[in-house]
Amino acid sequence: MERLVGEGWSLGVFRDGDQLQIALPVDSSFISTSFEFSCSDEDYRVLAEDDFRRHVLDFILHEWLQPTMLRDGPKRDEAKMLAVIKTVLHGSLEDVETEIDSCPQPSRARYRLETMRGDIA
Numbered sequence: 001m002e003r004l005v006g007e008g009w010s011l012g013v014f015r016d017g018d019q020l021q022i023a024l025p026v027d028s029s030f031i032s033t034s035f036e037f038s039c040s041d042e043d044y045r046v047l048a049e050d051d052f053r054r055h056v057l058d059f060i061l062h063e064w065l066q067p068t069m070l071r072d073g074p075k076r077d078e079a080k081m082l083a084v085i086k087t088v089l090h091g092s093l094e095d096v097e098t099e100i101d102s103c104p105q106p107s108r109a110r111y112r113l114e115t116m117r118g119d120i121a
Contacts, residue, residue: 005047011058013039013047020044022085024061028069035065035076037085046089053096055116057088059109060099067104 004020006012011024020039025032039047047054064081067073087095103109 004044005054006058011047011054011061013044022047022057024058024065026062026065026069028066031069033069035061035081037081043085043089053088055113056096056100056109057085059112060084060088060103063103063105063109 001014001016004013004015009025011022014021014023020041020043022037022039022043023034024036025034027033047057061081061084064084065076068076084099087099091099100106100109100113
C-alpha cells in the first residue's frame, strides 16, 4: 500500500492496487484505530491540492468518529461520514463552514484549524 497524501498521524490517501482509500487514524484514551473510506479520483485530486479542505475533513471526521470508539458511544453512521466527505471535498466554502459548525465539537475543530493556519495558508 502506497501513501499518496498526508503524513504521520493525519488523514491520508492510500493506493492499494488500483483502489484509492481515505484513511484516518483516531485515538480515544488508550484505544487507537484507523477508519477507511473509498476515495474517488476526484476526491484524491482535492485532497492532494487543497490543504484547507484536507485539514477540515481530517478534523471533522475525527470529531465524528472518536465518540464511536467508546463502549457506550454512538454507532458509526457510514452514510453520514460519506456525506461529510462529499460536502467538505466538493461543496462550496459556505457548505464547508456549515459542516464545521455541525460537527460534535465545532470549537475544537476550529481551534485545530486555527493552529494549522500557517501550514494551510
